[in-house]
Amino acid sequence: MILVVVCAVLAYLLVVTAGITRPYLVVTREVPYGTVIGPDDLTEVEVNPAAGLQPIPASQRDQVIGKHAAADLYPGTLLIAKQFTDLAVPAPGEQVIGIELKPAQVPVRTLTPGDSVVLVVVPAAGLSGVPDPHTTTSTRPVSVAATVAGSVGPDTTGNVRVDVAVAQADGPTVAAMAAAGRIAVVITTRD
Numbered sequence: 001m002i003l004v005v006v007c008a009v010l011a012y013l014l015v016v017t018a019g020i021t022r023p024y025l026v027v028t029r030e031v032p033y034g035t036v037i038g039p040d041d042l043t044e045v046e047v048n049p050a051a052g053l054q055p056i057p058a059s060q061r062d063q064v065i066g067k068h069a070a071a072d073l074y075p076g077t078l079l080i081a082k083q084f085t086d087l088a089v090p091a092p093g094e095q096v097i098g099i100e101l102k103p104a105q106v107p108v109r110t111l112t113p114g115d116s117v118v119l120v121v122v123p124a125a126g127l128s129g130v131p132d133p134h135t136t137t138s139t140r141p142v143s144v145a146a147t148v149a150g151s152v153g154p155d156t157t158g159n160v161r162v163d164v165a166v167a168q169a170d171g172p173t174v175a176a177m178a179a180a181g182r183i184a185v186v187i188t189t190r191d
Helices: 002-018 058-064 168-179
Strands: 022-027 042-047 094-101 116-121 143-152 160-167 183-189
Touching: 022 058, 042 058, 094 168, 094 183, 116 160, 116 168, 143 168, 160 168, 168 183
Parallel strands: none
Antiparallel strands: 022 042, 094 160, 116 143, 116 183, 143 160
C-alpha cells in the first residue's frame, strides 16, 4: 500500500514539473571566439530544466554582456558558463599570428578555438635567406606554447589556416617561421 502511495506521489510530481519552463539565454547570431558579446547577440528562450544542462538564466544577461566569447558561438545555442570569459583575445601580453599549415604540419582533428597547442619550429630544409633565431645545439626542437584563436580549412589544396595567440615575445619569431612554412602544430589539450 505504501509503495502505491509513493509511486502515485512521484508520478504526480513528474507530471506537474514536466510543464515548467524557465527563461535562459540563447545566442541569436554567430559570435566568433574572442569577440565581445553584445546585447543583440543574446535572446531569451523558455526551456524545461533538464538534468545535466546548466544554461545561463536570462536574469544573468547583464553579467554576460561585455564578456568575450571563449569559443565560437552559433545561433540557437543555449549559453553556458564555459562559453564566455573576462579575458580578451589576444590577452594583454599576447599576439595573434596567422599560420597556413600543410596537412603534414597539423593533426587531422579539427583545431577549435581554445585548444592548447605547441608550435614546433621545424629545422630549415634547404631554405635560404630565412634566419633561424632559435639556433641551438640541442637536438630537441624549439617550441612555443599557443592557444588556437580560430581556424579555417582545409582548402582545396588541403591546407589549414589557423590563428594562434602566443606570448608577445614569441610573436615575431612565430610569424617569421610561419611565413617560411617552418611550424608544425601539436595539440596538448582541449578546453
